[in-house]
Amino acid sequence: MKAAVVRAFGEPLVIEERPDPEPGPGQVRVRVEASGLCHTDIHAAHGDWPVKPTPPFVPGHEGVGLVEKLGEGVTHLSAGQRVAVPWLGRACGRCEHCLSGWETLCEQQVNTGFGCDGGYAEKMLAWADFAQPVPEGVTAFEAAPLACAGVTSYKALKVADVKPAQLVAISGVGGLGHLALQYAKIAGATVAAIDVTDDKLQLATELGADIVIDARKQDAGKELKEHGGAHAAIALAVNPAAFEAVNSGLRRGGKLVMVALPAHGTIQVPIFDTVLNGTSVIGSIVGTRQDLAEVFQLHAAGRTKVIYETRPLASVNESIDAVLRGEIKARVVFDLGAGR
Numbered sequence: 360m361k362a363a364v365v366r367a368f369g370e371p372l373v374i375e376e377r378p379d380p381e382p383g384p385g386q387v388r389v390r391v392e393a394s395g396l397c398h399t400d401i402h403a404a405h406g407d408w409p410v411k412p413t414p415p416f417v418p419g420h421e422g423v424g425l426v427e428k429l430g431e432g433v434t435h436l437s438a439g440q441r442v443a444v445p446w447l448g449r450a451c452g453r454c455e456h457c458l459s460g461w462e463t464l465c466e467q468q469v470n471t472g473f474g475c476d477g478g479y480a481e482k483m484l485a486w487a488d489f490a491q492p493v494p495e496g497v498t499a500f501e502a503a504p505l506a507c508a509g510v511t512s513y514k515a516l517k518v519a520d521v522k523p524a525q526l527v528a529i530s531g532v533g534g535l536g537h538l539a540l541q542y543a544k545i546a547g548a549t550v551a552a553i554d555v556t557d558d559k560l561q562l563a564t565e566l567g568a569d570i571v572i573d574a575r576k577q578d579a580g581k582e583l584k585e586h587g588g589a590h591a592a593i594a595l596a597v598n599p600a601a602f603e604a605v606n607s608g609l610r611r612g613g614k615l616v617m618v619a620l621p622a623h624g625t626i627q628v629p630i631f632d633t634v635l636n637g638t639s640v641i642g643s644i645v646g647t648r649q650d651l652a653e654v655f656q657l658h659a660a661g662r663t664k665v666i667y668e669t670r671p672l673a674s675v676n677e678s679i680d681a682v683l684r685g686e687i688k689a690r691v692v693f694d695l696g697a698g699r
C-alpha cells in the first residue's frame with residue numbers, strides 16, 4: 360500500500376510503498392477512501408509546535424474508509440463498515456478527564472497522524488473503540504472534513520454555550536470556519552463571519568452569515584462592537600492578531616474560544632477590560648466521540664454542507680503549499696481510490 364511519509368521536518372513528504380499494517384488487539388485495519396488535509400498536518404510535518412511527532416510518520420487525522428480486517432477482541436465493528444479515524448486515536452478511559460466526559464484532555468491519548476501513523480495512506484490502523492461509524496447517507500468525502508474540521512468547530516460552539524439570539528463571531532472561514540458558521544446558525548445565533556479573502560467572504564455569505572466583515576479593510580473588533588459586541592468569538596484564523604481583534608469585539612460576559620494553533624502564538628489580553636467586562640478566554644481542542652457522532656447525525660439529516668475539493672494523494676506537497684498560500688476555499692480531501 361502507498362503512504363505519504365514525513366521523513367524529516369520541513370521536507371517534502373515522500374510517497375512510499377509499505378506492507379499492509381496488521382491490526383493488533385482492539386484495532387482494525389481500514390482501507391482508506393478519503394483523507395482530509397488539516398492545517399494541523401502541516402504543523403506536524405514542519406515540526407512547528409513545542410510538542411512534535413517523531414519522523415518517519417504518516418500524517419492525517421481525517422481518514423475515512425472501510426473496515427478491512429478486525430484485530431483480536433473487536434466485536435462491535437464489521438468488515439465493510441465505513442468509519443472515520445479522528446485525531447483522538449485513543450484515550451485511556453480511566454483518568455479524571457476520560458471519566459468526566461473530557462476524553463479529549465486525556466494525558467495518555469494517542470493522536471492519529473501524530474503519535475501513530477495517520478490517514479495519508481491507502482490503509483491505516485485504528486483503535487476500534489475510537490473509530491467512528493459513518494452513518495448511511497454521509498459520503499467518505501463529506502465525512503473526512505467532518506472528522507476534524509466539523510467536530511472541532513462543533514465542540515467550540517458547545518464550549519461557547521451559544522444560545523439563540525446571541526451574536527457569534529466566526530474568525531476565519533476556511534475548513535473549520537465554514538462549518539462553525541453552519542453550527543452557529545443551527546444553534547440559532549446571529550453570525551458575523553470574518554476573513555481576508557474575497558472567496559471566503561463570498562462563501563460565508565452563501566452559507567448564511569448575517570454580517571460579513573472584511574478584516575483587510577474593516578476593524579473586526581469595532582464592527583462587532585457596533586452590533587452590540589459578540590457573545591462568543593470562535594478564533595479559527597491562524598494569526599494571533601485575528602485573536603486579539605475578535606477579543607476586543609466581545610460584549611460584556613462574552614467568550615473568546617481559541618481553536619486555531621498558530622506556530623508561534625501569543626496574544627495580549629488586556630487585564631483591565633477582561634476584568635471589568637467579565638470576559639473569558641477558553642481553549643478548545645477537537646471533540647469527543649459523542650460530539651463526532653452528533654456532527655455526523657446533523658450531516659446525515661441534511662443540516663450541514665461540506666465544501667471540499669478532491670485531489671490525488673500524489674499531490675500532497677502541492678496541496679500543502681496551496682493551503683499555506685490560502686488558495687483553498689474550504690478543505691482538500693485526498694481521494695485514495697478505495698472501493699473502485
Ligand SMILES: [Zn+2]
Nearest residue numbers: 397399507508
Ligand atoms: Zn485537524
Ligand SMILES: [Zn+2]
Nearest residue numbers: 451454457465
Ligand atoms: Zn484518560
